[in-house]
Amino acid sequence: MESWATSGGDLHLDLSAGRARGLGLRAALEDALRTAARDGRFAPGTRLPSSRALSGDLGLARNTVAEAYAQLAAEGWLTARQGSGTVVAERGTPAAVTAPLAYPSRPVARYDLTSGRPDVSLFPRSAWLAAARRALTVAPHEALSYSDPRGRIELRRALAEYLARVRGVRTDPERILICAGYTQGLRLVCGALGAQGVRSVAVEEYGLPPQQRVIAAAGLSTVALPLDGDGARTDLLAGTGAGAVVLTSAHQFPTGVALRAARRSAAVAWARETGGLIIEDDYDGEFRYDRQPVGAMQALDPERVVYAGTTSKSLAPGLRLGWLVLPAALVEPAVRQKELADGQSGVLEQLTLAELITSGGLDRHVRRCRSHYRRRRDRLVAALAERAPQVEVAGLAAGLHAVLRLPPGSLGEDELLRQADWLGLALHTMSFCRADSAPPLPDAPPALVIGYGTPPERDFAGALDALCTLVRL
Numbered sequence: 001m002e003s004w005a006t007s008g009g010d011l012h013l014d015l016s017a018g019r020a021r022g023l024g025l026r027a028a029l030e031d032a033l034r035t036a037a038r039d040g041r042f043a044p045g046t047r048l049p050s051s052r053a054l055s056g057d058l059g060l061a062r063n064t065v066a067e068a069y070a071q072l073a074a075e076g077w078l079t080a081r082q083g084s085g086t087v088v089a090e091r092g093t094p095a096a097v098t099a100p101l102a103y104p105s106r107p108v109a110r111y112d113l114t115s116g117r118p119d120v121s122l123f124p125r126s127a128w129l130a131a132a133r134r135a136l137t138v139a140p141h142e143a144l145s146y147s148d149p150r151g152r153i154e155l156r157r158a159l160a161e162y163l164a165r166v167r168g169v170r171t172d173p174e175r176i177l178i179c180a181g182y183t184q185g186l187r188l189v190c191g192a193l194g195a196q197g198v199r200s201v202a203v204e205e206y207g208l209p210p211q212q213r214v215i216a217a218a219g220l221s222t223v224a225l226p227l228d229g230d231g232a233r234t235d236l237l238a239g240t241g242a243g244a245v246v247l248t249s250a251h252q253f254p255t256g257v258a259l260r261a262a263r264r265s266a267a268v269a270w271a272r273e274t275g276g277l278i279i280e281d282d283y284d285g286e287f288r289y290d291r292q293p294v295g296a297m298q299a300l301d302p303e304r305v306v307y308a309g310t311t312s313k314s315l316a317p318g319l320r321l322g323w324l325v326l327p328a329a330l331v332e333p334a335v336r337q338k339e340l341a342d343g344q345s346g347v348l349e350q351l352t353l354a355e356l357i358t359s360g361g362l363d364r365h366v367r368r369c370r371s372h373y374r375r376r377r378d379r380l381v382a383a384l385a386e387r388a389p390q391v392e393v394a395g396l397a398a399g400l401h402a403v404l405r406l407p408p409g410s411l412g413e414d415e416l417l418r419q420a421d422w423l424g425l426a427l428h429t430m431s432f433c434r435a436d437s438a439p440p441l442p443d444a445p446p447a448l449v450i451g452y453g454t455p456p457e458r459d460f461a462g463a464l465d466a467l468c469t470l471v472r473l
């Protein structure tokens with residue numbers, strides 16, 4: 001259902017305008033609420049229905065409504081009052097700074113088990129400082145001026161060698177574009193695709209929530225691709241009408257499965273037949289604990305697959321450093337997008353990373369992190385086996401997160417979030433990661449996405465205790 005009126009009939013929300021502009025469900029709901037508050041149709045002080053009631057009426061996931069309310073509250077249109085629900089703010093003046101695209105702000109929790117982040121206390125400060133000193137000492141003056149929008153050649157050369165060696169990527173420095181993390185990389189590719197007439201991008205039915213807004217910001221719509229135990233149903237791509245697909249092939253986020261060989265081939269066959277593009281998000285490809293990671297699917301067809309990598313898991317998200325390995329035909333269009341976005345990425349970090357890679361410092365750091373996260377995962381699995389054996393830890397022994405599937409009869413995800421709050425625990429639910437364009441799953445069993453890599457070491461035991469308490473409630 002795209003529009004809704006309260007039982008009193010005096011609040012009317014129309015999602016169809018946003019949907020017609022290609023917005024996902026949450027973005028369309030935010031748009032409808034914002035428009036109603038700005039136009040004065042919802043007078044200051046108007047009380048909005050609870051997220052549960054509105055989600056029921058609109059046929060949306062409750063998290064979708066709660067996140068839309070949170071976004072509008074962050075922008076200053078709504079006020080959330082303890083005990084009296086959400087009301088339209090007294091003055092409908094948006095905050096000067098719009099809320100970030102990243103995960104919605106959360107109350108400060110004692111223990112952070114949200115996914116998507118590494119343990120930043122592991123950042124190799126001394127090695128980074130030493131690499132920065134060496135890099136700046138030898139950098140030519142011209143390096144500090146405007147330079148190639150693709151990024152410094154030192155880093156592109158180092159990455160071409162590193163990615164071939166570690167992830168099996170087939171490339172040369174000419175096809176590499178350095179960008180501000182995967183987020184900007186995706187935005188650049190979508191911008192380039194939009195300029196070529198692509199209108200819609202297929203995404204996995206569960207994925208990185210902000211990704212959909214990045215795609216929408218480039219004017220493209222998203223269509224959800226179902227997932228099963230073999231990964232994304234790439235055999236269904238032909239029916240989606242999409243011009244591109246985003247795949248987390250080595251380690252699906254968040255379900256944790258690897259895309260089976262047959263599904264990889266099906267995606268490549270679809271891309272070849274239709275002129276489609278595969279965007280491979282290799283966000284945590286360095287972290288596999290049970291065996292060698294599956295290589296990048298880019299190697300199957302470098303002219304049909306964009307390989308996107310990032311330092312956000314292996315080093316730190318705050319670096320904002322990532323890369324695209326592009327098909328030859330997409331280099332120029334993506335470079336044009338980069339020039340429009342910010343000209344080029346910062347040079348000092350690029351030169352430092354190049355030095356860290358060529359000196360072997362990154363390999364040493366990744367090895368150290370791998371054993372740290374493997375131990376973390378083992379501790380999580382052991383604690384649950386002992387204290388909550390009814391909980392299934394799903395997904396590969398890889399990455400920095402795991403999905404916990406709770407048995408039938410457990411608390412629902414919304415209630416789990418409320419209880420987690422009481423326990424001082426921040427985490428994400430599975431429905432938080434559900435694509436806006438995917439149909440709601442009202443009967444899905446509760447599941448949690450646990451970022452076991454996130455807390456610093458001193459907090460991990462306490463975080464596990466709180467988690468075990470939560471899943472036994």
Ligand SMILES: Cc1ncc(COP(=O)(O)O)c(C=O)c1O
Nearest residue numbers: 116181182183208253283310312
């Ligand atoms: C699935 C997925 N892709 C990519 C990223 C990295 O994004 P970025 O490089 O913009 O920090 C993350 C980080 O949370 C992620 O979970």
